[in-house]
Amino acid sequence: MxxxxxxxxxxxxxxxxxxxxxxxxxxxxxSKKLDAALSMGIAVTFVMTLTxxxxxxxxxxxxxxxxxxxxxxxxxxLVIASLVQLLEMFIKKAIPTLxxxxxxxxxxxxxxxxxxxxxxxxxxxxxxxxxxxLFGFGSGVGFTLVIVLMAGIREQLELSDIPKPFRGAPVTxxxxxxxxxxxxxxxxxxxx
Numbered sequence: 008m009x010x011x012x013x014x015x016x017x018x019x020x021x022x023x024x025x026x027x028x029x030x031x032x033x034x035x036x037x038s039k040k041l042d043a044a045l046s047m048g049i050a051v052t053f054v055m056t057l058t059x060x061x062x063x064x065x066x067x068x069x070x071x072x073x074x075x076x077x078x079x080x081x082x083x084x085l086v087i088a089s090l091v092q093l094l095e096m097f098i099k100k101a102i103p104t105l106x107x108x109x110x111x112x113x114x115x116x117x118x119x120x121x122x123x124x125x126x127x128x129x130x131x132x133x134x135x136x137x138x139x140x141l142f143g144f145g146s147g148v149g150f151t152l153v154i155v156l157m158a159g160i161r162e163q164l165e166l167s168d169i170p171k172p173f174r175g176a177p178v179t180x181x182x183x184x185x186x187x188x189x190x191x192x193x194x195x196x197x198x199x
Contacts (some may be wrong), residue, residue: 009138011113013142014148017146017148020115020194020196025186030119030150031122032044032119033047034116041158041159047113048154050116051147051151052147055125055143056079058090058126059144059146061086061090062086062129063129064136091113094113094116121150157182157183160182164178
């Protein structure tokens, strides 16, 4: 039951984008088209899950035993950059159209603060390995859910008559705020 609670909390209750306001840059930049948003969400979920697993191992097997907690940030950033680089090379070789669709936003996954937050937060909460991986996966699924919702709404807004001053970023930020308010309704669902 604890594992299900971790998933529910990370996807709905403490969603990284709408609760902590992390990962806003890709949310705004990649959420114009549904297919690009879904692809970005899957890529971020993959990186978040692997980051949670790898950083848990580094934290437990290297940093804690050797008294090197001051190397947390550096080691986690190296792990994230390596995973993103591997993902980018794979997508470029295996799915060139997706690589072109994601464009500059694919390497920018490295600088997505939500991914670093996964590494730091799971270490801070002292999760076990499976809990850390579920936390990373749930966080990625929550990110994907929000970016896909935002993309669907933005595609509909393209067909709407929006006053000129609100077009583009202003209406996108208003929609993000409304989504954050809507997700607050899940607050009593579970806590972890």
